[in-house]
Amino acid sequence: METRTSDAAAWRTTAACLGAALLLAGCGGDGGDPPVPAVAELQQACPRLAGTTVGPGAIGLPSGTATVASATLVAASADLPEYCEVKGSIAARTAGADAIRFQLNLPTTWNGKALMYGGGGFNGTLINATAALRDAPAGMPRPLTQGYATFGTDSGHDAAAYNDTDPGRFALNDEMFANFAHASYKKVKDVAHRLIDGFYLRTPSQQYFFGGSEGGREGLMLAQRYPADFDGIVSVVPVIHWTGLFNGFINWTKPQFNGGALNTAEIRTVAQAVTGACDALDGLADGVVNNYLACPARFNLQSLRCTAGADTGDDCLSDPQLATLAAAYGPTTLPFALANGLTTYPGRLFGGEIQPGSEGIGRWVTNGRVPGVPTPLADDGRGVIYGSSYARYVIARDAGFDVRTFDPANFQARIQEVSALMDSTNPDLSAFMRRGGKLIVRENTGDMAQSPMAGFQYYDSVVAKMGAADVDRFMRLYVSPASNHGGAAASLTTGETVPTTADLLSELDRWVTTGTAPADALVQVRNAAAPPHATLASRPMCRYPSYPQYVAGDATAAASYRCTVSAP
Structure with missing residues (x-):
């Protein structure tokens, strides 16, 4: 089934009538958004998504046709709920370029929201968007378990075609490099929304992005290039100044x-x-x-x-x-x-x-x-x-x-x-701010892969461009001292693990949906790996340029610290 219009109502009606996505509604026209279909109806509809196509006219950038290769109902497990696993690709536009692969996960119990996962390194591996989020505390339910429709992409090239020592070889192809830079994320988001709309009969009430490292760069790039597409973004250790x-x-x-x-x-x-x-x-x-x-x-x-x-x-x-x-x-x-x-x-x-x-x-x-x-x-x-x-x-x-x-x-x-x-270094985020977007950035000061100072300097440039009052309305920069690129930290003298995990997705969602801004100090925790995942230690994660200064008491408790400005 191919969609050739940007009209959501026509898309729903076409999907229902042709049976390629849903056989849940009549074909007499749009009478407003109906309720989300019942679980049993979504279970039946899932396999019918296979073969669905989304035409270039429904994608906001020049693009090939998107095709769903498979749609499989996955049973609930210990970590994940029942969901429809949708795999597909967006065809290349030029000879020699790889297709853009994507995976979309549609829970049969949906919270009405969607989350795109970012990639890492030079990308080239399909992000299946079912894993725990970066820096998530042990025991925190995964986004799919929380009811989010989730999706990810390989950014438009297959790293399996290259040696581990040649991860950038795909950049010889201009289309593949442009997809890696920014285009694939916009294209996949647009395709995902068409499929979500066809499955649930409505688009997400909120669309979020969560990524770290290269994925953090992607998040900032989306806020800069496509400010109307995402309601909230979490960008962790972003590779801002890539070049x-x-x-x-x-x-x-x-x-x-x-x-x-x-x-x-x-x-x-x-x-x-x-x-x-x-x-x-x-x-x-x-x-x-x-x-x-x-x-x-x-x-x-x-x-x-x-x-x-x-x-x-x-x-x-x-x-x-x-x-x-x-x-x-x-x-x-x-x-x-x-x-x-x-x-x-x-x-x-x-x-x-x-x-x-x-x-x-x-x-x-x-x-x-x-x-x-x-x-x-x-x-x-x-x-x-x-x-x-x-x-x-x-x-x-x-x-x-x-x-x-x-x-x-x-x-x-x-x-x-x-x-x-x-490079995602444009300090003008005014369009993202005006549409109500919220942005949370995290930098780790023990990061040897990329410099946390790049994040500090970017934040300062946004403040210089837009003014501190406006920036405070939509952006937060938190600093996790001693944390490495992957987020972890340990004492050099004792080897003891430092509390570095925090639930940034919930902070973002609360900010977007209720207007409640995250606190100036969030609590990072170290939870036990086994249920019930008791908190073993905690520490503040302060807004830049502050750090957690020890005051008195139990050194493993966040209450024993206060956020103090770190100055040269």
Whole structure:
């Protein structure tokens, strides 16, 4: 069944009459939104969605036809309710481009709302939108269990076609790269709404987006490019200044070819020095750097320099090793302006050197050996792999390009073109604000994958553009000290897990539906993994630029802290 009109009533009537989506209503015209069909009717309707098509005219960007390949009623399980699993694709418009794959999950008990999940890395893997949300507390029901219709996409390319060390190869195709940049999310959202409308006989009362890292960039991009499409967005550790970040990956890769790699013991030397200098700045020596903006003034990497800058052992750093870390903790400056006039990507904050889940310097920056060229090795630092793939496929468009020779001045036009597509740095969110949109951003100060300072600077640019009073009406920026890119944190001295999880979706939904803004301090928790998921520890997550300062009492209780401005 193909839809060729943007009129919702015609879509419902066509779906009902043709039987491709629903056989639940008469075909005599629209008499207003009927009630959501009964569970038994939705169960019967689910398999009939297979074969449904949504034509290009119903999609808000130039697009191929969307086709539902399968529609399967999935029985309820311990973690998920009964739902209709819908898988499909949106056809490419040009030869050689992959289709955009999507999955839409339609619970038979619906709360009337929809949630799109964001992707990660270079994408290319279908997000099935059934998992727990990023940073969700243990025991929190998944969005689908809460009654949300959920959906996700692979952003328009299949990563299974590429080696793990070539994740950016799809960017050689212009359509696939534009889909990755922004277009696929808009297209999939439009298709999802057509299918939701056909299934439930109405579109969602609220449409939300929740993503982290690359998915966080997607969320901000949607607020900037498609402000009318989403009522609320949660953006966690967003890769806002994508182009600057990837040039920075190259900057920390180059010294590693000349003795700049750090082994595990040397990384621990750095972590212990940072902890010694900055741990107690929050009033509590617990192996966690909470006072994130004060630390850089208290610690200097040069204090770890070996005699004469030579590599003399694991308890100090050579000049090439210091150059690697300077590229990670220092700014990346380009000799020309990128989108929205930016020339510099900020460095990282101290406190994330060693983190749970093998995160930290060892995962993102260096693994102690010389990287491979032109193709990096599969277990090189992720930043090394990403920077190499960016240089070869996104910018030089040459698989054999040697990253050691990369000079941005030689690729100015292409880098600026990529920045205009990829960077979600536009500070003008006035259209999103005017339509009532709400935005929650979370940054993690122990993040070595991307700089939390990029999020701070973006927030400041929005305030400078729109004014603090207006920004306060629709945007919140929270900071989770010491948390790594994936969200977790642990004490360097004791190994104890720090409470870092919080229910941001409920905060967003309450703000959108009732107008109740999130508090200036939210409570992060560490819950037991097993039911009943008792809270074992808690800590405030403060609005930028504040941090949780220890006052007195039980260090594992949020009430023992107060949010205090973190200042250099």
